[in-house]
Amino acid sequence: MTDHSNAYDGLLEHHDVAGDSSQWAFGTDFEDPLAGVDTTVPDDVDPAALATYCLMLGDDALVMSHRLGEWCSRAPDLEEDIALANTALDLLGQARLLLARAAAADPSVVPVLPEGSPVPAEDALAFFRGPGDFRNVRLVEVPNGDFAHTVARLLLFATVRLALLTRLAGSRDPVLSAIAVKGVKELTYHRDYAGRWFLTLAKGTEESRRRLLAALEDVWPLHPEMLATHPVEAAVAALGVGVDPAEVRDEVDAVLEQVLTASDVERPERGALAGVRGRTGRHGLHTEALSRLLAEMQVVAREHPLGQW
Amino acid sequence: MTTTQVAPDADDALLAQFEATIGRSDRIEPRDWMPDAYRKTLVRQVAQHAHSEIIGMQPEGAWITRAPSLRRKAILLAKVQDEAGHGLYLYSAAETLGVSRQELTELLIEGRQKYSSIFNYPTLSYADVGTIGWLVDGAAICNQVPLCRTSYGPYGRAMIRICKEESFHQRQGYELLSTMMRGTDEQRAMVQESVDRFWWPALMMFGPPDADSPNTAQSMAWGVKRNTNDDLRQRFVDMSVPQAEALGVTFPDPELRWNAERGHHDFGEPDWDEFMQVVRGHGPCNTQRIAHRRRAHEDGAWVREAATAFADRQRSERAEAHG
Secondary structure (H helix, E strand, O other): OOOHHHOHHHHHOOOOHHHOOOOOOOOOOOOOOOOOOOOOOOOOOOHHHHHHHHHHHHHHHHHHHHHHHOOOOOOOOHHHHHHHHHHHHHHHHHHHHHHHHHHHHOHHHOOOOOOOOOOOHHHHHHHOOOHHHOOOOHHHOOOOOOHHHHHHHHHHHHHHHHHHHHHHOOOOOHHHHHHHHHHHHHHHHHHHHHHHHHHHHHHOOHHHHHHHHHHHHHHHHHOHHHHOOOHHHHHHHHOOOOOOHHHHHHHHHHHHHHHHHHOOOOOOOOOOOOOEOOEOHHHOOOOHHHHHHHHHHHHHHHHOOOOOO | OOOOOOOHHHHHHHHHHHHHHHHOOOOEOOOOOOOHHHHHHHHHHHHHHHHHHHHOHHHHHOOHHHOOOHHHHHHHHHHHHHHHHHHHHHHHHHHOOOOOHHHHHHHHHOOOOOOOHHHHOOOOOOHHHHHHHHHHHHHHHHHHHHHHHOOEHHHHHHHHHHHHHHHHHHHHHHHHHHHHHOOOHHHHHHHHHHHHHHHHHHHHOOOOOHHHOOOHHHHHHOOOOOOOHHHHHHHHHHHHHHHHHHHOOOOOOOOOEEEOOOOEEEOOOOOHHHHHHHHHHHOOOHHHHHHHHHHHHHHOHHHHHHHHHHHHHHHHHHHHHHO
16 A cells, blocks of 8 residues: 555455454454464363463453553543553453463363354353452452552552563463463563653652552552462462462562652551452452443343354 | 745745645645645644544444453454554644644634544444444545645655554454354344444545535645545445445445446435534534543543653753752
C-alpha cells in the first residue's frame, strides 16, 4: 500500500480475509497459545498440582488485566490510556498461556461444555468457571478506585509478580519457564511505570499525595496474600517447577522500601486482610467484587456456549 | 499566524507562492506561510478527526469487559488502544498549527467542535464490534485514504500511518463477522441485525449530498479535501456489496442494485433528517459520549496537575544542584 491515492483496489482484494490472519495485531494472531510446544508434564510432577498452580498465576493475570482494561477511554490522559491498555494486553497474553498450560497439564480442570462446543480450553476456563473456582489473590479483583489506587495496586502486584517470574524462569517445566522469561520483560516495564507514577503522585501536589496515601492504606493489606505460601505452591516449588512466594519476600520488601523512601512515604502499619477460616483468594474465597466482575466478563460467552468467535 | 505585519504586495507574493505550492501538489509545512482561512479550515478538520478517534474509543471500548473470548479481548483492547494513538498523532498535527491538545479537548467537551456522528449510535451486541470494524472503519478508510495526499504535510503523514492501521482494523472486524457467520443461528442473526442497524449510519459518514455540502468546494480547491462526499459514498457502496455477499449478509436497502450502464450500484437515500438531528446533538448517544469524555477529563485533572508540579519540582531541584 504505497500509492495512497489508489488504495481501494487493495481493500477489495481482501474479501476472503477469513483465512488470512498472519499480519494481525501483535499477540492476537494465535488460536492455540501453546501450538508447537511440548506440553508433557515432567514424570515426578502431579499434573493436578501443576494445573492448579498455573491457574493461580493465570487468574492473577486475567483478573488484573480485566481491571486495567476498565480504564480504557477513562484515563487521565491519552498517554496513560495507552500505557494501561498495554499493561492489560501483556497480562492478558500471560493469562492465555497459563490457562492453556493448566488445561494441557490436567484437562479435568476445564469446565465441561455442551457437546459440539467449539470453545477452546483457555476460554472455557476464563468464561465458564464460577468465582469459587478462581484462584487469584483478592488484590487484583477489588474495583479500580481512582488513578492513585490503580498505581498503588499495580506497584504491589508487579513487584511481587516480577520477583516470582524471575525465579520461575528457572522452572523445570519448559513451558512455565518460557512463559516466565517473556513475562519478566513485561513486568519490568509495569513495575517501572507504577513506580514512576507512585513517586510523581507522592511528590506532585498536596491533592495527589493525599490520594496516594489513602490508596496505599487501602490496597496494602491485600498484598501479603501474594506472598503467603499455599500448599500447592509449596508442593510445586519443592519439585523445582514452581516458586514458593516466601522466597521472594525479602526482595519484594527491599524494592518497596526503595520506592517508599524515594517518595517520602511511610510503610502502612495495617497487616494482612484476614481470610475466612484461613481461606483466601488462592483457595477460591474472594471479595464480593469478583462475582460482579465475572458476571460482566462472562455474559456474552455464557449466552452462547456453542458459539465461535 | 496573522498577515497584519506584511505589506499588501508581499502578501500577494506569499499567496501566489502558497497557491503555486498547492498547484504543484507539494506539501505545505508548519513554518510555511499560509492564509488564515486555510489554517482555520485545517484546525477544524484535524481537530474533528482527532476527536472522532477519541470519542470512537467509547462504543467499542464498552465491550472490552464483555469480549466473549480471550483472543477477541486482546484484539479489541489493541484496536481501541490504536485509536487513542491516532488521536495522539492528530492532536500533535493540530499543535503544529498553533492550537494545544488541552484547548481542543475543552472545545470538544463544551460541544463547540464536532466529531464523526457515527459514534452517537449505540453498540448493542458483540457483533457491533465486527460491524464497526468492517463498515465504519471501511467508510473511514474511504474518507481518509485521499487525505494521505492532503496539502498539509503533518496531517498527510499522520494519515498514512492511520490508514494502514485502519485497514488492519477493517480486516479484523470482517474476520470477526465471518467467524460468527460460521457459528450458530443466533450468531448469524446477531450479525445481520447489527449490519441492518449500521448500514445507513455508515453511508451518512460521507456527509450530506454534494449539493448541500457548504465547505466542499473551497476545501477541494486548497487540496485539503480530494473527493466529493457523493463520490466517496459511491465507492464505499461498490466496495461493500461484494463483501456482504461473501459474508452472507444483506443490506437493508430495497433500492440497492447493480446498474450496468453506470458501472456502479444504485442505492437508496439515507434519512437526512435523522442525520441532521444527530449532527445537532440529538442522536441516541451524543449526551452520553460527551459526558463520558468530560468525566474522564475532569477526573484526570488532579493527575495531570501532579505530573506538571512534579516536573517543575525536578527542574528546579536540578537547577539548584547546578547553580
